[in-house]
Amino acid sequence: MSSPGSIASWLELSRAAWATNVAAFRKLGGPNRRVGAVLKGNAYGHGLHAVLPLAQASVDALYVITPAEALAIRAWEKGAGKPRKPTLVIGPASPSEAVQLALEGVDVVVADSGFVAHVEALRAAKPTSKLRAQVHIDTGLGREGFTVEQLQAGAADFLAQAGDVVTLTGALSHFSNTEDVTEQAYANSQLAAYDAGVALLRARGGLPADAERHMAASAAALVLPPSRLDVLRVGIALYGLWPSTETRLSAKVVLGEVPALEPMLAWRCPSQVVKWLPAGSYVGYGCTYRCGAPTRAAVLPVGYYDGYPRLASGKAHVLVNGKRCPLLGRVMMNHVIADVTHAVLDERPVVATLLGTDGDESVSAEALAGWAQTIHYEVVTRLGAHLERRTVP
Ligand SMILES: Cc1ncc(COP(=O)(O)O)c(C=O)c1O
DSSP states (O other): OOOTTOSOOEEEEEHHHHHHHHHHHHHHHOTTOEEEEEOHHHHHTTOHHHHHHHHHHHOSEEEESSHHHHHHHHHHHHHHTOOOOOEEEOSOOOHHHHHHHHHTTOEEEEOSGGGHHHHHHHHHHOOSSOEEEEEEBOSSSOSSSBOHHHHHTTTTGGGGGOTTTEEEEEEEOOOSSTTTOSSOHHHHHHHHHHHHHHHHHHHHSOOOTTSEEEOOOHHHHHHOGGGGOSEEEEOGGGGTOOSOHHHHHHHHHHHSSOOOOOOOEEEEEEOSEEEEEOTTOEESGGGOEEOSSOEEEEEESOOGGGTOOGGGTTTOEEEETTEEEEBOSOOOSSOEEEEOTTTOSSSSOOEEEEEEEETTEEEOHHHHHHHTTSOHHHHHHTSOTTSEEEEEO
16 A cells, blocks of 8 residues: 555545445345345455445445455454444355354355365364355356256255254355346356256255345346346446446346446546657657657556556556546556646646546546456456555545
Protein backbone atom coordinates (compact mmCIF):
# COMPACT_ATOMS: atom_id res chain seq x y z
CA MET A 1 0.00 0.00 0.00
CA SER A 2 1.12 3.54 -0.68
CA SER A 3 2.09 5.85 2.15
CA PRO A 4 -0.20 8.81 2.88
CA GLY A 5 0.28 11.58 0.34
CA SER A 6 2.45 9.41 -1.87
CA ILE A 7 2.40 9.63 -5.64
CA ALA A 8 0.82 6.30 -6.45
CA SER A 9 -2.31 5.04 -8.12
CA TRP A 10 -5.35 4.16 -6.03
CA LEU A 11 -8.68 2.37 -6.43
CA GLU A 12 -12.01 3.97 -5.58
CA LEU A 13 -14.87 1.69 -4.57
CA SER A 14 -18.36 3.11 -4.77
CA ARG A 15 -20.59 2.13 -1.87
CA ALA A 16 -23.67 3.31 -3.83
CA ALA A 17 -22.80 1.16 -6.83
CA TRP A 18 -22.44 -1.92 -4.61
CA ALA A 19 -25.86 -1.20 -3.06
CA THR A 20 -27.43 -0.80 -6.52
CA ASN A 21 -26.02 -4.13 -7.67
CA VAL A 22 -27.09 -6.00 -4.53
CA ALA A 23 -30.58 -4.52 -4.94
CA ALA A 24 -30.72 -5.80 -8.53
CA PHE A 25 -30.06 -9.37 -7.35
CA ARG A 26 -32.43 -9.04 -4.38
CA LYS A 27 -35.10 -8.14 -6.94
CA LEU A 28 -34.19 -11.12 -9.14
CA GLY A 29 -34.19 -13.46 -6.15
CA GLY A 30 -37.48 -12.27 -4.71
CA PRO A 31 -38.41 -12.55 -1.04
CA ASN A 32 -37.59 -16.24 -0.61
CA ARG A 33 -34.08 -16.50 -1.97
CA ARG A 34 -30.81 -15.54 -0.38
CA VAL A 35 -28.11 -13.57 -2.18
CA GLY A 36 -24.47 -14.38 -1.54
CA ALA A 37 -21.35 -12.51 -2.65
CA VAL A 38 -18.36 -14.22 -4.19
CA LEU A 39 -15.33 -12.52 -2.63
CA LYS A 40 -12.65 -14.79 -4.04
CA GLY A 41 -9.66 -13.40 -5.90
CA ASN A 42 -9.27 -10.56 -3.36
CA ALA A 43 -12.92 -9.66 -4.00
CA TYR A 44 -12.36 -9.75 -7.75
CA GLY A 45 -9.34 -7.50 -7.26
CA HIS A 46 -11.44 -4.84 -5.57
CA GLY A 47 -9.88 -5.72 -2.19
CA LEU A 48 -11.30 -8.21 0.31
CA HIS A 49 -10.99 -5.87 3.27
CA ALA A 50 -12.51 -2.97 1.35
CA VAL A 51 -15.52 -4.94 0.11
CA LEU A 52 -16.09 -7.00 3.25
CA PRO A 53 -17.83 -4.29 5.32
CA LEU A 54 -20.19 -3.60 2.40
CA ALA A 55 -20.87 -7.29 1.77
CA GLN A 56 -21.26 -8.21 5.42
CA ALA A 57 -23.94 -5.56 5.79
CA SER A 58 -25.88 -6.36 2.64
CA VAL A 59 -25.78 -10.03 1.60
CA ASP A 60 -26.67 -13.36 3.21
CA ALA A 61 -23.56 -15.44 2.51
CA LEU A 62 -19.94 -15.03 1.52
CA TYR A 63 -17.93 -17.27 -0.83
CA VAL A 64 -14.14 -17.38 -0.89
CA ILE A 65 -11.63 -19.70 -2.48
CA THR A 66 -9.14 -20.31 0.36
CA PRO A 67 -9.33 -21.13 4.06
CA ALA A 68 -7.07 -18.13 4.69
CA GLU A 69 -9.65 -15.78 3.17
CA ALA A 70 -12.41 -17.30 5.34
CA LEU A 71 -10.28 -16.92 8.47
CA ALA A 72 -9.57 -13.30 7.50
CA ILE A 73 -13.34 -12.73 7.33
CA ARG A 74 -13.84 -14.28 10.78
CA ALA A 75 -10.99 -12.17 12.20
CA TRP A 76 -12.50 -9.00 10.73
CA GLU A 77 -15.94 -9.92 12.10
CA LYS A 78 -14.50 -10.43 15.57
CA GLY A 79 -12.60 -7.14 15.44
CA ALA A 80 -15.65 -5.24 14.17
CA GLY A 81 -18.06 -6.91 16.62
CA LYS A 82 -20.14 -8.37 13.77
CA PRO A 83 -21.98 -11.69 13.84
CA ARG A 84 -20.55 -14.55 11.78
CA LYS A 85 -21.89 -14.43 8.23
CA PRO A 86 -22.39 -17.83 6.58
CA THR A 87 -19.12 -18.30 4.70
CA LEU A 88 -18.17 -21.09 2.31
CA VAL A 89 -14.67 -21.97 1.13
CA ILE A 90 -15.34 -23.09 -2.44
CA GLY A 91 -11.74 -24.09 -3.05
CA PRO A 92 -9.79 -26.91 -1.42
CA ALA A 93 -9.10 -27.15 2.31
CA SER A 94 -6.69 -29.64 3.89
CA PRO A 95 -7.81 -31.94 6.75
CA SER A 96 -6.06 -29.77 9.36
CA GLU A 97 -7.58 -26.61 7.88
CA ALA A 98 -10.99 -28.33 8.05
CA VAL A 99 -10.56 -28.75 11.82
CA GLN A 100 -9.79 -25.04 12.18
CA LEU A 101 -12.72 -24.07 9.94
CA ALA A 102 -15.08 -26.24 12.04
CA LEU A 103 -14.13 -24.15 15.07
CA GLU A 104 -14.72 -20.94 13.16
CA GLY A 105 -18.12 -22.02 11.81
CA VAL A 106 -16.94 -21.82 8.20
CA ASP A 107 -18.46 -24.17 5.61
CA VAL A 108 -16.19 -26.22 3.38
CA VAL A 109 -16.88 -28.02 0.14
CA VAL A 110 -16.85 -31.80 -0.15
CA ALA A 111 -15.77 -32.31 -3.73
CA ASP A 112 -14.35 -35.82 -3.88
CA SER A 113 -13.81 -38.95 -1.82
CA GLY A 114 -10.51 -37.57 -0.51
CA PHE A 115 -12.73 -35.91 2.10
CA VAL A 116 -12.60 -39.20 4.04
CA ALA A 117 -9.26 -37.91 5.38
CA HIS A 118 -11.01 -34.78 6.67
CA VAL A 119 -13.57 -36.90 8.50
CA GLU A 120 -10.75 -38.90 10.13
CA ALA A 121 -8.89 -35.71 11.09
CA LEU A 122 -12.07 -34.32 12.68
CA ARG A 123 -12.61 -37.53 14.66
CA ALA A 124 -9.04 -37.39 15.90
CA ALA A 125 -9.06 -33.68 16.78
CA LYS A 126 -12.60 -33.60 18.25
CA PRO A 127 -13.28 -29.87 17.66
CA THR A 128 -16.06 -28.46 19.83
CA SER A 129 -18.28 -27.85 16.81
CA LYS A 130 -19.05 -30.06 13.84
CA LEU A 131 -17.70 -29.10 10.44
CA ARG A 132 -20.31 -27.53 8.18
CA ALA A 133 -19.92 -28.94 4.69
CA GLN A 134 -21.57 -28.54 1.30
CA VAL A 135 -21.34 -31.15 -1.43
CA HIS A 136 -20.13 -30.02 -4.84
CA ILE A 137 -21.68 -31.86 -7.77
CA ASP A 138 -19.81 -31.70 -11.09
CA THR A 139 -22.70 -31.33 -13.51
CA GLY A 140 -20.61 -30.74 -16.61
CA LEU A 141 -17.83 -28.24 -15.94
CA GLY A 142 -15.32 -31.04 -15.49
CA ARG A 143 -13.75 -29.29 -12.53
CA GLU A 144 -14.29 -30.04 -8.83
CA GLY A 145 -17.21 -32.11 -7.53
CA PHE A 146 -18.70 -35.59 -7.68
CA THR A 147 -20.09 -36.52 -11.08
CA VAL A 148 -23.54 -38.08 -11.12
CA GLU A 149 -21.88 -41.34 -12.18
CA GLN A 150 -19.61 -41.21 -9.12
CA LEU A 151 -22.59 -40.55 -6.86
CA GLN A 152 -24.42 -43.50 -8.42
CA ALA A 153 -21.38 -45.68 -7.74
CA GLY A 154 -21.48 -44.65 -4.07
CA ALA A 155 -18.48 -42.26 -3.96
CA ALA A 156 -20.24 -39.97 -1.47
CA ASP A 157 -22.03 -42.63 0.58
CA PHE A 158 -19.44 -42.27 3.37
CA LEU A 159 -20.99 -38.90 4.19
CA ALA A 160 -24.10 -40.63 5.56
CA GLN A 161 -21.90 -42.10 8.31
CA ALA A 162 -19.99 -38.89 9.04
CA GLY A 163 -22.76 -37.15 10.97
CA ASP A 164 -20.79 -37.39 14.24
CA VAL A 165 -18.33 -34.76 12.94
CA VAL A 166 -19.92 -33.22 9.82
CA THR A 167 -23.18 -31.34 9.27
CA LEU A 168 -24.20 -31.24 5.61
CA THR A 169 -25.58 -27.77 4.98
CA GLY A 170 -25.85 -27.60 1.22
CA ALA A 171 -25.25 -28.89 -2.29
CA LEU A 172 -23.83 -26.74 -5.05
CA SER A 173 -22.70 -26.87 -8.63
CA HIS A 174 -21.28 -24.43 -11.16
CA PHE A 175 -22.29 -23.75 -14.76
CA SER A 176 -19.81 -23.94 -17.56
CA ASN A 177 -21.10 -21.70 -20.35
CA THR A 178 -24.11 -19.63 -19.26
CA GLU A 179 -22.26 -16.41 -20.13
CA ASP A 180 -20.97 -17.62 -23.48
CA VAL A 181 -24.30 -18.28 -25.19
CA THR A 182 -27.77 -16.83 -25.63
CA GLU A 183 -29.47 -20.24 -25.58
CA GLN A 184 -29.06 -22.34 -22.47
CA ALA A 185 -29.32 -25.95 -23.67
CA TYR A 186 -26.09 -27.04 -21.97
CA ALA A 187 -26.98 -25.20 -18.77
CA ASN A 188 -30.35 -26.94 -18.71
CA SER A 189 -28.59 -30.30 -19.01
CA GLN A 190 -26.42 -29.23 -16.06
CA LEU A 191 -29.53 -28.36 -14.05
CA ALA A 192 -30.99 -31.81 -14.77
CA ALA A 193 -27.72 -33.43 -13.66
CA TYR A 194 -27.79 -31.30 -10.50
CA ASP A 195 -31.30 -32.50 -9.64
CA ALA A 196 -30.21 -36.10 -10.17
CA GLY A 197 -27.14 -35.54 -7.98
CA VAL A 198 -29.16 -33.93 -5.18
CA ALA A 199 -31.65 -36.82 -5.25
CA LEU A 200 -28.78 -39.32 -4.90
CA LEU A 201 -27.19 -37.35 -2.07
CA ARG A 202 -30.50 -37.21 -0.24
CA ALA A 203 -31.16 -40.91 -0.76
CA ARG A 204 -27.72 -42.24 0.21
CA GLY A 205 -25.29 -39.44 1.14
CA GLY A 206 -27.11 -38.12 4.19
CA LEU A 207 -28.00 -34.76 2.62
CA PRO A 208 -30.90 -33.28 4.65
CA ALA A 209 -33.98 -32.25 2.68
CA ASP A 210 -33.58 -28.65 3.86
CA ALA A 211 -29.89 -28.32 2.91
CA GLU A 212 -29.54 -25.24 0.71
CA ARG A 213 -29.15 -25.62 -3.02
CA HIS A 214 -27.19 -23.17 -5.12
CA MET A 215 -25.90 -23.15 -8.62
CA ALA A 216 -26.47 -19.74 -10.20
CA ALA A 217 -23.53 -17.35 -10.51
CA SER A 218 -24.11 -13.92 -12.11
CA ALA A 219 -25.11 -14.97 -15.61
CA ALA A 220 -27.44 -17.81 -14.63
CA ALA A 221 -29.05 -15.71 -11.89
CA LEU A 222 -29.80 -13.09 -14.53
CA VAL A 223 -30.91 -15.16 -17.50
CA LEU A 224 -31.83 -18.66 -16.34
CA PRO A 225 -34.61 -18.35 -13.74
CA PRO A 226 -34.92 -22.11 -12.99
CA SER A 227 -31.30 -22.08 -11.82
CA ARG A 228 -31.95 -19.63 -8.98
CA LEU A 229 -32.79 -22.40 -6.46
CA ASP A 230 -32.26 -21.25 -2.82
CA VAL A 231 -29.30 -18.87 -3.07
CA LEU A 232 -27.80 -16.70 -5.82
CA ARG A 233 -24.00 -17.01 -5.66
CA VAL A 234 -23.01 -13.82 -7.39
CA GLY A 235 -19.52 -12.62 -8.29
CA ILE A 236 -18.74 -10.24 -11.13
CA ALA A 237 -22.17 -8.60 -11.36
CA LEU A 238 -22.14 -7.45 -7.72
CA TYR A 239 -19.08 -5.42 -8.67
CA GLY A 240 -21.22 -3.92 -11.44
CA LEU A 241 -19.72 -5.75 -14.39
CA TRP A 242 -21.78 -7.79 -16.83
CA PRO A 243 -20.47 -11.34 -17.24
CA SER A 244 -20.58 -10.90 -21.03
CA THR A 245 -22.32 -9.18 -23.91
CA GLU A 246 -24.36 -12.36 -24.46
CA THR A 247 -25.67 -12.15 -20.89
CA ARG A 248 -26.71 -8.54 -21.34
CA LEU A 249 -28.53 -9.38 -24.59
CA SER A 250 -30.23 -12.38 -22.99
CA ALA A 251 -31.27 -10.31 -19.97
CA LYS A 252 -33.27 -8.01 -22.21
CA VAL A 253 -35.08 -11.01 -23.71
CA VAL A 254 -35.57 -13.00 -20.49
CA LEU A 255 -36.29 -10.18 -18.05
CA GLY A 256 -37.83 -7.67 -20.45
CA GLU A 257 -35.42 -5.02 -19.11
CA VAL A 258 -31.73 -4.80 -18.52
CA PRO A 259 -30.94 -4.40 -14.81
CA ALA A 260 -28.86 -1.28 -14.22
CA LEU A 261 -25.57 -2.64 -12.93
CA GLU A 262 -23.07 0.01 -11.87
CA PRO A 263 -19.33 -0.64 -11.92
CA MET A 264 -18.11 0.09 -8.40
CA LEU A 265 -14.46 0.52 -9.28
CA ALA A 266 -12.38 3.42 -10.53
CA TRP A 267 -8.60 3.37 -10.84
CA ARG A 268 -6.83 6.71 -10.79
CA CYS A 269 -3.21 7.80 -10.88
CA PRO A 270 -1.52 11.14 -10.24
CA SER A 271 1.24 12.12 -12.64
CA GLN A 272 4.86 11.83 -11.62
CA VAL A 273 5.73 14.58 -14.09
CA VAL A 274 4.17 16.35 -17.08
CA LYS A 275 6.63 17.57 -19.69
CA TRP A 276 7.10 18.45 -23.35
CA LEU A 277 8.86 15.94 -25.54
CA PRO A 278 10.23 17.46 -28.77
CA ALA A 279 9.07 16.16 -32.15
CA GLY A 280 11.10 13.07 -33.03
CA SER A 281 11.47 11.89 -29.41
CA TYR A 282 11.08 8.21 -28.71
CA VAL A 283 8.90 7.09 -25.83
CA GLY A 284 9.38 4.01 -23.66
CA TYR A 285 11.28 0.74 -23.92
CA GLY A 286 12.04 -0.53 -27.38
CA CYS A 287 11.53 2.94 -28.90
CA THR A 288 8.22 1.65 -30.25
CA TYR A 289 6.65 5.14 -30.32
CA ARG A 290 8.10 8.29 -31.85
CA CYS A 291 6.50 11.69 -31.39
CA GLY A 292 5.46 13.13 -34.74
CA ALA A 293 5.02 16.56 -33.17
CA PRO A 294 5.93 18.23 -29.88
CA THR A 295 4.02 16.20 -27.31
CA ARG A 296 2.95 17.06 -23.80
CA ALA A 297 3.49 13.76 -21.98
CA ALA A 298 2.26 12.73 -18.55
CA VAL A 299 4.44 10.11 -16.91
CA LEU A 300 2.14 8.02 -14.71
CA PRO A 301 3.66 5.84 -11.96
CA VAL A 302 1.58 2.76 -12.69
CA GLY A 303 2.48 -0.30 -14.73
CA TYR A 304 2.11 -4.01 -15.17
CA TYR A 305 3.35 -4.62 -11.63
CA ASP A 306 0.17 -2.92 -10.47
CA GLY A 307 -2.01 -4.93 -12.83
CA TYR A 308 -2.14 -2.65 -15.87
CA PRO A 309 -1.85 -5.17 -18.71
CA ARG A 310 1.24 -4.89 -20.89
CA LEU A 311 -0.71 -6.21 -23.85
CA ALA A 312 -2.66 -2.94 -23.82
CA SER A 313 0.51 -1.19 -25.08
CA GLY A 314 -0.14 0.91 -28.16
CA LYS A 315 -3.93 0.56 -27.85
CA ALA A 316 -5.14 1.93 -24.55
CA HIS A 317 -6.12 5.40 -23.51
CA VAL A 318 -6.61 6.95 -20.10
CA LEU A 319 -8.76 9.95 -19.19
CA VAL A 320 -7.49 13.34 -18.08
CA ASN A 321 -9.93 16.21 -17.56
CA GLY A 322 -12.61 14.07 -19.18
CA LYS A 323 -10.57 13.68 -22.38
CA ARG A 324 -9.13 10.54 -23.92
CA CYS A 325 -5.35 10.49 -23.81
CA PRO A 326 -3.60 7.69 -25.68
CA LEU A 327 -0.82 5.78 -23.98
CA LEU A 328 2.43 6.13 -25.87
CA GLY A 329 4.82 3.21 -26.33
CA ARG A 330 4.93 0.18 -24.10
CA VAL A 331 3.38 -0.35 -20.71
CA MET A 332 6.35 -0.66 -18.33
CA MET A 333 6.68 -2.35 -14.95
CA ASN A 334 5.99 0.84 -13.00
CA HIS A 335 5.14 3.45 -15.62
CA VAL A 336 2.93 4.35 -18.50
CA ILE A 337 3.16 7.54 -20.51
CA ALA A 338 0.07 9.35 -21.75
CA ASP A 339 -0.21 12.02 -24.42
CA VAL A 340 -1.99 14.88 -22.62
CA THR A 341 -1.20 17.53 -25.24
CA HIS A 342 -4.86 18.39 -25.80
CA ALA A 343 -6.21 17.54 -22.35
CA VAL A 344 -4.41 20.23 -20.31
CA LEU A 345 -3.14 23.75 -20.85
CA ASP A 346 0.14 23.56 -18.93
CA GLU A 347 2.54 21.18 -17.24
CA ARG A 348 0.99 21.13 -13.78
CA PRO A 349 0.36 17.66 -12.27
CA VAL A 350 -2.69 15.77 -13.51
CA VAL A 351 -4.76 12.86 -12.28
CA ALA A 352 -5.45 10.20 -14.89
CA THR A 353 -8.33 7.75 -14.78
CA LEU A 354 -7.21 4.30 -15.91
CA LEU A 355 -10.57 2.68 -15.22
CA GLY A 356 -13.84 4.41 -14.49
CA THR A 357 -15.49 7.68 -15.37
CA ASP A 358 -14.12 11.18 -15.77
CA GLY A 359 -16.61 13.75 -17.05
CA ASP A 360 -18.53 12.34 -20.01
CA GLU A 361 -15.98 9.67 -20.75
CA SER A 362 -15.31 6.33 -19.16
CA VAL A 363 -12.90 3.46 -19.56
CA SER A 364 -14.55 0.17 -18.73
CA ALA A 365 -12.85 -2.97 -17.52
CA GLU A 366 -14.26 -4.57 -20.68
CA ALA A 367 -12.48 -1.97 -22.86
CA LEU A 368 -9.17 -2.50 -21.08
CA ALA A 369 -9.67 -6.26 -21.38
CA GLY A 370 -10.33 -5.86 -25.10
CA TRP A 371 -7.09 -3.92 -25.60
CA ALA A 372 -5.24 -6.60 -23.66
CA GLN A 373 -6.89 -9.55 -25.42
CA THR A 374 -8.33 -10.94 -22.24
CA ILE A 375 -11.54 -10.81 -20.21
CA HIS A 376 -12.57 -8.20 -17.66
CA TYR A 377 -12.57 -10.88 -14.91
CA GLU A 378 -8.80 -11.15 -15.41
CA VAL A 379 -8.26 -7.39 -15.60
CA VAL A 380 -9.90 -6.72 -12.23
CA THR A 381 -8.60 -9.76 -10.35
CA ARG A 382 -5.05 -8.83 -11.35
CA LEU A 383 -5.23 -5.39 -9.76
CA GLY A 384 -2.37 -5.35 -7.29
CA ALA A 385 -3.22 -6.22 -3.70
CA HIS A 386 -0.77 -3.47 -2.72
CA LEU A 387 -2.84 -0.66 -4.27
CA GLU A 388 -4.63 1.65 -1.87
CA ARG A 389 -8.40 1.14 -1.84
CA ARG A 390 -10.62 4.09 -0.97
CA THR A 391 -14.29 3.54 -0.31
CA VAL A 392 -16.28 6.49 -1.62
CA PRO A 393 -20.00 7.28 -1.19
C1 LIG B 1 -17.88 -21.88 -7.95
C2 LIG B 1 -18.13 -20.46 -8.37
N1 LIG B 1 -19.29 -19.88 -8.04
C3 LIG B 1 -19.58 -18.62 -8.41
C4 LIG B 1 -18.68 -17.86 -9.16
C5 LIG B 1 -19.05 -16.48 -9.54
O1 LIG B 1 -19.15 -16.31 -10.93
P1 LIG B 1 -19.51 -14.89 -11.55
O2 LIG B 1 -18.38 -14.00 -11.22
O3 LIG B 1 -19.62 -15.13 -13.01
O4 LIG B 1 -20.77 -14.44 -10.91
C6 LIG B 1 -17.47 -18.44 -9.52
C7 LIG B 1 -16.53 -17.66 -10.34
O5 LIG B 1 -15.75 -18.10 -11.09
C8 LIG B 1 -17.19 -19.78 -9.13
O6 LIG B 1 -16.04 -20.37 -9.46
